[in-house]
Amino acid sequence: MRTMQDWLDSYSSDHQNPTNRLFHWLCVPPIVWSVIALLWAMPVPTAFLRPGAWAVAVMVLAFYWYWKHSHRLAIALLIAFALLGLLTHVLFDRLGAVSLCYLAIGVFVVAWIGQFIGHKFEGRRPSFLTDLSYLLIGPAWLMAKLLRRLGFKQTT
Secondary structure, rough: OHHHHHHHHHHHHHOOOHHHHHHHHHHHHHHHHHHHHHHHOOOOOOOOOOOOHHHHHHHHHHHHHHHHHHHHHHHHHHHHHHHHHHHHHHHHHHHHHHHHHHHHHHHHHHHHHHHHHHHHOOOOOOOOHHHOOOHHHHHHHHHHHHHHHHOOOOOO
């Protein structure tokens, strides 16, 4: 099994250009939010679940995957998921499911366009085109960088 550091090192090798890195800082968090928002707005059987149940389920699964690879990153990403979930809950209450979906789709499209522009500067294809697991690594890569800036040195 690959370690988290193996994943992060591989991802870093595909993201050397400073402009591409900037685009990732600007685009990956909105992409994560838009996925949470789209899942939040999905209908659930209201007799058993509340709005947001699908989003919470996916966040728990992602957390589990991160936890298997790095406890520190998993906890940091769980905090980020909680904040994004709280934001989404507030937006869902204010906008409703349909408007939240439209907003999330717009953010998703614009942010992915930004990602591909960043990769034009890089001169490389996005990592997820070789392995879909890299869709989980992008947020972890940014969080690992943030944790290092805050003084945490290891990803495990």
